[in-house]
Amino acid sequence: MGAAHQFVAATGVKLLPERELAIDIRGLSKTFSLPAGGNWTALQGIDLQVERGKFLSLVGPSGCGKSTMLRLISGLLSPTSGTVNVFGQSPEQFRSKNRMGFVFQDATLLPWRTVLGNVLFPMEILGVYTRKERLERAEAYLELVRLHEFRKSYPAQLSGGMRQRVSIARALADSPAILLMDEPFGALDEITRQDMQEELLRIWAETGITTIFVTHSLSEALFLSDEVAVMQARPGRITGSVVADLPRPREPSLRLKPNFVEQLMRLEAMLRDPDQQKS
Numbered sequence: 001m002g003a004a005h006q007f008v009a010a011t012g013v014k015l016l017p018e019r020e021l022a023i024d025i026r027g028l029s030k031t032f033s034l035p036a037g038g039n040w041t042a043l044q045g046i047d048l049q050v051e052r053g054k055f056l057s058l059v060g061p062s063g064c065g066k067s068t069m070l071r072l073i074s075g076l077l078s079p080t081s082g083t084v085n086v087f088g089q090s091p092e093q094f095r096s097k098n099r100m101g102f103v104f105q106d107a108t109l110l111p112w113r114t115v116l117g118n119v120l121f122p123m124e125i126l127g128v129y130t131r132k133e134r135l136e137r138a139e140a141y142l143e144l145v146r147l148h149e150f151r152k153s154y155p156a157q158l159s160g161g162m163r164q165r166v167s168i169a170r171a172l173a174d175s176p177a178i179l180l181m182d183e184p185f186g187a188l189d190e191i192t193r194q195d196m197q198e199e200l201l202r203i204w205a206e207t208g209i210t211t212i213f214v215t216h217s218l219s220e221a222l223f224l225s226d227e228v229a230v231m232q233a234r235p236g237r238i239t240g241s242v243v244a245d246l247p248r249p250r251e252p253s254l255r256l257k258p259n260f261v262e263q264l265m266r267l268e269a270m271l272r273d274p275d276q277q278k279s
């Protein structure tokens with residue numbers, strides 16, 4: 001019996017669980033063959049670890065491989081070399097028994113289904129839970145994103161921000177272990193976008209879900225995240241990261257605080273000059 005187990009047996013005091021890696025990426029590269037001939041190295045030498053319950057953002061110029069990273073984590077793509085582990089399993093193994101939630105820039109709702117029908121849809125397709133449980137879950141997550149009154153509305157009757165909230169409820173409704181978000185607020189106006197960031201942080205705090213968030217906005221990444229990984233293109237790689245030194249819960253006024261602005265400037269410098277020191 002190890003010392004920790006002896007301590008627990010003797011005192012009955014439970015130790016905090018060891019930090020668990022939700023995502024563990026080692027030496028990952030991804031090469032695509034080009035229709036015009038030859039290969040294209042989209043990602044090269046990626047190492048990334050994300051602990052359970054953390055919020056990590058990926059930022060970087062267009063084409064640096066942010067979406068490709070999400071597709072590799074989800075198992076929609078396989079690495080050319082290196083490994084991706086999700087809670088200690090390959091993404092395919094993990095997804096055979098667990099769920100991952102996706103939210104994309106476009107809410108991709110079914111226009112002929114109501115808000116409630118859209119949130120129910122993936123659970124119906126996957127055949128998970130009983131009919132009653134599915135309904136309870138869909139309703140609970142619509143409460144969480146504050147859209148319960150709109151459950152009988154159709155997507156065309158909602159604003160862009162509301163549609164995105166439906167897609168967040170849909171992604172969360174069957175309790176995924178990981179939430180992958182690809183520029184989910186990119187199409188929203190600035191005020192709605194900031195409201196959505198605050199809403200997302202509230203949901204993240206309530207659900208404790210490990211979240212990987214892709215964005216072009218450094219300020220959005222910093223406001224939301226525990227850590228921001230900075231990528232560069234040609235080939236796509238991680239060139240640095242900033243561990244956000246900001247208190248939680250994050251209040252809207254944080255965006256104006258000197259500490260926030262200082263870290264934002266550091267991120268911007270890293271993006272402009274990949275040789276900047278890592279955090």
Ligand SMILES: Nc1ncnc2c1ncn2[C@@H]1O[C@H](COP(=O)(O)OP(=O)(O)OP(=O)(O)O)[C@@H](O)[C@H]1O
Binds near residue numbers: 061062063064066236
């Ligand atoms: N299926 C594919 N076949 C060939 N090349 C691909 C494929 N998917 C992605 N790529 C290439 O991989 C690179 C990274 O693409 P990716 O979409 O991951 O970038 P990104 O950082 O998400 O870009 P953006 O910020 O513009 O959305 C690009 O050069 C792209 O052309």
